[in-house]
Amino acid sequence: MRVPLLDLSQQYRLLSDSIRGEIDEVLQSQQFILGPKVVDFERALAAYCGAKHAIGISSGTDALLDVLLALELGPNDAVITPAYSFFATASCVTRAGATPVFVDIDPATFNLSPDALAGLLESCRRDAEGRALDRAGRIVRAIIPVHLFGLCCEMDAIHRLAGEYRLTVIEDAAQAIGAEYLPADGKVRRAGTMSMAGTLSFYPSKNLGAAGDAGAIICHDDQMAERFRIFRQHGMEPRYFHHVIGGNFRLDALQAAILKVKLPHLESWSAARRAVAARYRDEFDRCGLSKGVTLPAEPYRARGLTNHHIYHQYVVRVPRRNELQKHLTARGIGTAIYYPLGLHEQACFAGLGYQAGDFPETERAARETIALPMYPELTSEMQRFVVETIAEFYA
Ligand SMILES: Cc1ncc(COP(=O)(O)O)c(C=O)c1O
Secondary structure, eight states, rough: OOOOOOOHHHHHHHHHHHHHHHHHHHHHHOOOOHHHHHHHHHHHHHHHHOEEEEEEESSSSHHHHHHHHHHOOTTTTEEEEESSHHHHHHHHHHHOEEEEEEEETTTTTTOOOOHHHHHHHSSSSOOSOOOOEEESEEEEEEEEEEEEGGGOOOOOHHHHHHHHHOOEEEETTTTTTTTTETTTTTTTTTTTTSSSSEEEEEOOTSSSSSSSOOOOEEOOHHHHHHHHHHHHHBSSSSTTBBSSSOOOOOOOOOHHHHHHHGGHHHHHHHHHHHHHHHHHHHHHHHTOOOTTTTTOTTTTTTOOOSSSSSOOSEEEEEETTTHHHHHHHHHOOOOOOOSSSSSGGGGGGGOOOTTSSSSSHHHHHHHHHEEEEEOOOOOOOOOHHHHHHHHHHHH
């Protein structure tokens, strides 16, 4: 039996008629850039997320870049990101002209650790306005919590610290569309909607995937939404008058039309992913592996949330990770390592002056974790084969 890490073919078979119909419509209209298909998708997406505005963007990376450019950061500014994330979370900070400052993760959730964040901020000198200064004296202006693998960060704790240190919060929700969090005010919120702005990715392998690159910004504030739209089109308003330097971050009409067909299915896909996660738990229990293999934490499960986790990835912590990966590959089981290196150890960030050992939990996660096959259509037989093959390795 072969079990790929991800298989999108069944999803496409289910929706191919509607998707092809939408593609035809766009081709007939010959309107490819922004236009009604993008506006329709933006409305549906905003409603789904519970945000006032959704702005269609060319990718999750460009969504982060657009938001950071709109903050008009400069060389005297710094932005906090977790040391354990996809590269774009940090690279966009640098591309927007500021400097990333890394913080370690929580070992159970792999999300930014509020304790580590508090420790970092407390160790900083502060300026007259109470803002933290990084080691080089740059003002720490913002923070980008990343809702990694489909689980929301502890946003209450992050917002408390952000308030104290006057940080703008931008949620990188690239992996977490629809994931829920229950803040202290008791109103359930979806990933990306709890802060000044949230960014989403519709990279094809995401829970809501386009047929190419696509992304979005979500926010509540009318003025910020307008600003993000202006930065999406070269900082241009009106046409050919440029007050700020933005980029070409527009979402294609074709991608928007395809995403609009898929969006109504997202809730059932997320539920199916949770069912897959529950079956993995049963299988690991049955095979007596629950002690050796650390399964994903579900810290919000007991809070009565539906999408307490949306399992974009199913990431486990295991002994002898690299050998296990080879064993699974040899048996036809797809896996991935998200991520083999902390951001502070990436060659391109060497100039920031971090060293191995600076973020022990990030480094441990980079050594010990592996993503197993996860998609709504994964069958119990396939899962049993995955877990039995893992059991065979440790036997
Ligand atoms: C956490 C995170 N941030 C940002 C991005 C960038 O999104 P995109 O690939 O759409 O540019 C990704 C995509 O993998 C991601 O996982």
